[in-house]
Amino acid sequence: MSNSDVADIQAILKDIGVTTTPEQITVRLDSLKQFKVTGNEAKRSVIRLLAESAGIDLSALYKGNYTPIHVADVKEDGKWVTLRVKVVQIWDNASNKITQTGLIGDETGLIKYTMWESANLQPMVEGRSYEIRNAVTNLYIEKFQIKLNKNTAIVQLKEDVNVRQEEEFTGAIVSIQSGTGLIKRCSECNRQIKNGICGEHGKVEDIFDLRIKAVLDNGKEIRELLLDAEQTFKLTGIDLARAKEMAIAALDQNAVAQAIRDMLMGKYYHTKGNSTGRYLIVKSIAPLTTALNSDAILASVEAI
Numbered sequence: 001m002s003n004s005d006v007a008d009i010q011a012i013l014k015d016i017g018v019t020t021t022p023e024q025i026t027v028r029l030d031s032l033k034q035f036k037v038t039g040n041e042a043k044r045s046v047i048r049l050l051a052e053s054a055g056i057d058l059s060a061l062y063k064g065n066y067t068p069i070h071v072a073d074v075k076e077d078g079k080w081v082t083l084r085v086k087v088v089q090i091w092d093n094a095s096n097k098i099t100q101t102g103l104i105g106d107e108t109g110l111i112k113y114t115m116w117e118s119a120n121l122q123p124m125v126e127g128r129s130y131e132i133r134n135a136v137t138n139l140y141i142e143k144f145q146i147k148l149n150k151n152t153a154i155v156q157l158k159e160d161v162n163v164r165q166e167e168e169f170t171g172a173i174v175s176i177q178s179g180t181g182l183i184k185r186c187s188e189c190n191r192q193i194k195n196g197i198c199g200e201h202g203k204v205e206d207i208f209d210l211r212i213k214a215v216l217d218n219g220k221e222i223r224e225l226l227l228d229a230e231q232t233f234k235l236t237g238i239d240l241a242r243a244k245e246m247a248i249a250a251l252d253q254n255a256v257a258q259a260i261r262d263m264l265m266g267k268y269y270h271t272k273g274n275s276t277g278r279y280l281i282v283k284s285i286a287p288l289t290t291a292l293n294s295d296a297i298l299a300s301v302e303a304i
Contacts, residue, residue: 095186
């Protein structure tokens, strides 16, 4: 880890009354690295270990910090937060380390959540509203998410939390982005990995998944679309098993992305979904029977 990571850990420990040296932190980080514990997980482990060594119970420290904030106010990594939200989507999850993952939101926006199996929390129900107390924020590829751990409490609300309304968008697919097709995810945290390495957990066992990342253009503005395996199958007829067969036959995992690109590029679609800021998480997508007459869209396609 970098000197800035060590300094961050030292500053967090100082805030909770623990005095330590960069050398002590580095020794702990190096020992964790031997067990392939890296990234934010290593930082949290060092903070917890050094706090416990100083006689500080982190769960007691954060207990009672229940002042809710809005989703749009999640702007710092590694912070303890309380949110009042509605469960918008629950996603399929292949990791036995994760109880549940999906999207939650309020009137200010949406955010991904991950409920760890070790937290021993009751899974939430799609469409219901909850107060989630003492979740931890996490920044991953310039996007914030929250993690629900053993210090987290979930309280179902009687009132319904208003969520930013579903968005509809129509246009032509002008780009199929990197990360489309058959991908591999970390078996620990479900993030996409490359070369068997997860930025959070180091070298891990991988799990195959299928998705589409595309750009939809109506001639005036664009939306970046994200389709999960279910929506990918509905749109292309390619499921995970078929994608694996295609990759094996071609001896190339990228063959799936190329097939999707050949199938979708330049065609017109109407989509519905939830916006997470950068991406429109697609809940439904349908081809248009009549193409939009837009010279601007054609110019966008030709420019790719």
